[in-house]
Amino acid sequence: MKGTKFGCGKAACGACTLHVDGEAIRSCSYAVKFAANKSITTIEGLSTGDQLHPVQQAWMEEVVPQCGYCQPGFMMATAAMLEQIPNPTDEDIDNNIANVCRCATYYRMRKAIHRAAEIKNANL
Amino acid sequence: MTKEKKKFSRRKFLVRSAIGVGVVVGTGYLTRHRWRRSLAGLVNTVESPYMGDTKTPGIWFEITADNQVILHSPKVEMGQGTFTGLAQIAADELEVTIDQMKVVHAASASGNMDGFATGGSTSISSLWQPLRELAATMREMLKNEAAKQLGTDVSGLSAKEGVVSGNGQSLTYGEIVKAVTEWDIPKTPPLKDIKSYQYVGKPVQRVDLKDKVLGTPIFGIDTSLPNMLHGAVVRPSAIGATYVSADTSAADNMPGVVKIVKEKDFVGVVAKSRMEAENAKNAIKVEWSTAQTWQSADIEEMIEVGKGKAFVIQKKGQAKRVLKNEEGVIISAYKSPIGAHAQLEPNGALAHVEGDKATVYISTQVVSITRAEVAKRLGLKAKNVNIQPTFLGGGFGRRLHTPNAIQAAVLSQAVGQPVKCFFNRKEEFQNDTFRPPTHHILKAKLTAEGKIKAIEHNVSSGDVAFGSPMLPGMAEPILGADLGAWRGGMIQYQGIPNFQAISWRVKLPFATSWWRSLGLLANTFAIESFMDELALQADKDPVQFRLDHIQDDDRGYRLKEVIKAAAQKANWKDGVNNGRAMGFAASTDANTPCAQVVEVSVEGKSIKVHKVTCAMDPGLVVNPDQVKAQCEGAIIMGLSAAMFEKMTVVDGSLQPTIYGPYRMALMRHAPKEIDTILLENAETPGAVGEPPLGPIGAAIANAVFRLTGQRLREMPLTLT
Numbered sequence: 001m002k003g004t005k006f007g008c009g010k011a012a013c014g015a016c017t018l019h020v021d022g023e024a025i026r027s028c029s030y031a032v033k034f035a036a037n038k039s040i041t042t043i044e045g046l047s048t049g050d051q052l053h054p055v056q057q058a059w060m061e062e063v064v065p066q067c068g069y070c071q072p073g074f075m076m077a078t079a080a081m082l083e084q085i086p087n088p089t090d091e092d093i094d095n096n097i098a099n100v101c102r103c104a105t106y107y108r109m110r111k112a113i114h115r116a117a118e119i120k121n122a123n124l
Numbered sequence: 125m126t127k128e129k130k131k132f133s134r135r136k137f138l139v140r141s142a143i144g145v146g147v148v149v150g151t152g153y154l155t156r157h158r159w160r161r162s163l164a165g166l167v168n169t170v171e172s173p174y175m176g177d178t179k180t181p182g183i184w185f186e187i188t189a190d191n192q193v194i195l196h197s198p199k200v201e202m203g204q205g206t207f208t209g210l211a212q213i214a215a216d217e218l219e220v221t222i223d224q225m226k227v228v229h230a231a232s233a234s235g236n237m238d239g240f241a242t243g244g245s246t247s248i249s250s251l252w253q254p255l256r257e258l259a260a261t262m263r264e265m266l267k268n269e270a271a272k273q274l275g276t277d278v279s280g281l282s283a284k285e286g287v288v289s290g291n292g293q294s295l296t297y298g299e300i301v302k303a304v305t306e307w308d309i310p311k312t313p314p315l316k317d318i319k320s321y322q323y324v325g326k327p328v329q330r331v332d333l334k335d336k337v338l339g340t341p342i343f344g345i346d347t348s349l350p351n352m353l354h355g356a357v358v359r360p361s362a363i364g365a366t367y368v369s370a371d372t373s374a375a376d377n378m379p380g381v382v383k384i385v386k387e388k389d390f391v392g393v394v395a396k397s398r399m400e401a402e403n404a405k406n407a408i409k410v411e412w413s414t415a416q417t418w419q420s421a422d423i424e425e426m427i428e429v430g431k432g433k434a435f436v437i438q439k440k441g442q443a444k445r446v447l448k449n450e451e452g453v454i455i456s457a458y459k460s461p462i463g464a465h466a467q468l469e470p471n472g473a474l475a476h477v478e479g480d481k482a483t484v485y486i487s488t489q490v491v492s493i494t495r496a497e498v499a500k501r502l503g504l505k506a507k508n509v510n511i512q513p514t515f516l517g518g519g520f521g522r523r524l525h526t527p528n529a530i531q532a533a534v535l536s537q538a539v540g541q542p543v544k545c546f547f548n549r550k551e552e553f554q555n556d557t558f559r560p561p562t563h564h565i566l567k568a569k570l571t572a573e574g575k576i577k578a579i580e581h582n583v584s585s586g587d588v589a590f591g592s593p594m595l596p597g598m599a600e601p602i603l604g605a606d607l608g609a610w611r612g613g614m615i616q617y618q619g620i621p622n623f624q625a626i627s628w629r630v631k632l633p634f635a636t637s638w639w640r641s642l643g644l645l646a647n648t649f650a651i652e653s654f655m656d657e658l659a660l661q662a663d664k665d666p667v668q669f670r671l672d673h674i675q676d677d678d679r680g681y682r683l684k685e686v687i688k689a690a691a692q693k694a695n696w697k698d699g700v701n702n703g704r705a706m707g708f709a710a711s712t713d714a715n716t717p718c719a720q721v722v723e724v725s726v727e728g729k730s731i732k733v734h735k736v737t738c739a740m741d742p743g744l745v746v747n748p749d750q751v752k753a754q755c756e757g758a759i760i761m762g763l764s765a766a767m768f769e770k771m772t773v774v775d776g777s778l779q780p781t782i783y784g785p786y787r788m789a790l791m792r793h794a795p796k797e798i799d800t801i802l803l804e805n806a807e808t809p810g811a812v813g814e815p816p817l818g819p820i821g822a823a824i825a826n827a828v829f830r831l832t833g834q835r836l837r838e839m840p841l842t843l844t
Contacts (some may be wrong), residue, residue: 002339002340002342002346003338003339003340004339005343005345005468005469005517006345006470007468007469007470007549007783008549008782008783009548009549010549010782010783012549012782012783012784013468013783015468042339043338043339044338044339047338052337056337056338059337060329060333060334060337063329063330063333063749063750063753064337065203065330065332065333065336065337066203066204066205066753066757067201067202067203067467067468067469067515067516067517067518067519068203068332068335068336068341068515068517069343069467069468069469069515069517069518070468070517071336071337071339072339075337075339090796093791094791094792095792097791098790098791098792099790099791100466100468100783100788100790101468102465102466102467102468102518102520102761102788103203103518103757103761104756104757104758104759104760104761104764104789104794105753105756105757106760106789106790106791106794107756107760107794107795107796107798108753108756109791110791110794110796
């Protein structure tokens with residue numbers, strides 16, 4: 001599985017974000033012992049079979065990725081946020097999504113996050 | 125030969141001769157200077173030609189039995205959407221659907237290798253003509269073969285959606301190729317009418333979109349081979365440090381260490397895992413030789429206008445004479461800092477050297493240069509070195525350099541196994557090929573009617589193009605001025621009767637090179653801030669003031685149109701409304717003019733950009749959605765550089781070395797509204813990926829002045 005990326009090794013960029021028991025973790029700086037007996041989800045596990053996760057669907061609709069390197073980390077951070085905050089405001093997004101994207105796809109990402117919330121809530 | 129074809133050939137000739145002709149050096153001082161100026165103009169206005177094969181469809185297209193077309197792209201995909209644009213262009217002439225197209229990176233061994241680089245916003249513009257011709261030729265080859273196989277005349281056959289049919293018979297492309305042993309390459313057929321294209325001009329979904337949403341694309345750092353080992357090279361943290369010797373005694377017997385490799389210029393370690401390689405590397409004590417302990421103040425002093433070597437790059441009328449008498453001359457100085465690329469995927473490579481052959485897997489913008497340099501270092505024949513490009517985790521000019529490939533290859537050769545060797549983040553920041561700092565002095569004189577009588581731009585910069593391996597050594601004495609450093613540094617308001625631009629070249633003690641848009645970001649910041657200062661002095665509306673100084677020619681027309689479009693769409697209004705002010709700026713990069721209006725507020729010392737309206741004219745637009753995506757990304761990247769980013773030199777080292785302390789725009793800084801308007805006032809595609817970085821810095825600074833009265837003349841913009 002190659003989707004989880006190394007960016008900085010210091011939990012400063014978020015490229016390595018994955019879920020440990022549903023919580024978004026910057027895995028480069030998370031000791032393996034803390035993950036023992038816990039459920040780990042990476043970008044590869046975000047979709048279910050052919051069914052994309054609402055975040056991935058929204059990312060497709062808004063055509064977010066450019067180089068794509070940081071995108072799994074952003075999608076994992078977003079998916080975790082939507083479990084806590086089903087209808088995030090712009091301020092919620094600003095406060096919770098703090099990964100680094102050098103292609104600076106933030107404009108479309110924000111639109112995609114709002115759209116993902118819509119898709120997810122419609123599916124409930 | 126069509127008219128278009130003739131034009132292309134001429135362009136190719138002119139630009140090639142610009143770099144390749146040494147004879148000009150000897151033709152006398154005056155001639156040389158005039159020649160430099162005309163060359164400066166040429167390079168600033170003409171797109172680069174494509175420098176690879178344009179005649180052999182077989183190395184570009186692979187047709188599979190299940191009727192897919194695999195385009196082996198010599199241009200790399202680093203986020204700019206080139207794979208998608210190329211797929212659209214090829215599909216339209218090949219007569220296949222976009223879903224039948226797949227795009228992969230061409231390995232150098234395939235023979236389809238770009239002799240230049242992926243960079244300078246040239247991929248689509250330079251391949252527009254050759255790729256259409258290649259695809260049309262391939263289509264005709266398939267039709268000719270089908271005719272042979274069906275025993276019919278080709279004139280009765282037509283191609284559509286990957287099927288050749290006629291006279292009641294049909295064959296898919298996949299069926300046709302199965303029976304072919306040798307292709308005849310016919311003369312280039314006439315190209316289709318652009319208006320009949322199904323995909324060119326449409327917002328086709330990125331061909332790599334779904335893979336990137338699933339996280340499956342393979343970047344350089346994801347590559348692996350059986351029996352792969354991991355390398356780490358000790359790299360200096362001090363500017364100008366050269367390797368002298370290494371004491372490896374503490375590392376020799378560390379866990380996982382396979383071999384310590386000492387070379388004349390570096391020491392590295394090969395180990396079983398990345399972590400073991402890093403640990404052993406950290407235990408090696410290297411003696412470095414450094415001539416001087418540099419500080420930021422040293423660099424700032426070096427970069428001042430007047431300290432380097434001057435070259436006049438643009439001149440019309442008598443600017444020097446008009447501005448000589450200082451009475452009434454308006455003078456302002458601007459600065460930009462050292463910038464880091466900060467792309468997310470660190471640099472590195474996986475190399476596998478086997479005897480006299482080598483393969484290197486790498487995310488690089490320079491395939492042919494990497495091949496040549498690896499071959500040279502290892503003493504191999506270039507044709508025996510295969511460079512396999514991968515997706516790039518960001519390019520931005522950071523991947524125009526090859527030391528990682530060389531080091532990985534040397535380590536692999538030393539152990540006889542594949543070795544992957546990457547920078548860590550600190551090494552990435554300290555060994556970057558930085559955007560050079562700049563210093564600008566602008567001078568102008570206004571007439572009594574408030575028009576610019578004369579203007580002069582002095583830009584002092586570290587090397588950009590001369591800092592990259594792409595220009596042959598010969599280019600330096602011929603060009604004199606660094607064409608990357610002055611990109612965007614010429615006066616675009618050519619209705620002004622007297623103007624000149626002077627580029628000052630400074631050799632800095634650390635590596636500087638291409639950073640997305642080259643000099644455009646800093647030069648436009650300086651010139652367009654100054655234009656607002658002049659408009660204020662002249663008591664004119666800043667938008668109208670710019671329009672009043674644009675010449676009546678094609679270039680001027682296109683610039684005026686983007687300025688008017690941006691102002692109109694943004695409902696341009698000078699002054700402060702509800703705590704927000706608008707700021708305006710425009711630039712011309714290569715042949716692409718771009719104008720931006722920003723809406724800004726200030727809270728305390730914090731600047732907030734709410735909305736950006738961008739009008740750009742890149743000529744024919746192949747994919748409007750992806751051109752807009754480039755505008756949005758470039759605007760936020762430019763905003764990041766203008767408002768936050770700065771490397772400093774502290775006790776000999778470049779700092780900081782991590783995200784966070786190296787401040788960058790994040791989600792919370794990105795404008796919530798970006799409105800992009802695309803104009804197409806040229807018949808062929810032009811530059812896209814870099815031009816929209818131009819105006820943003822000045823536009824923000826101009827808005828901040830309206831809000832606060834503070835004229836910020838230095839990036840990153842900082843209110844006091």
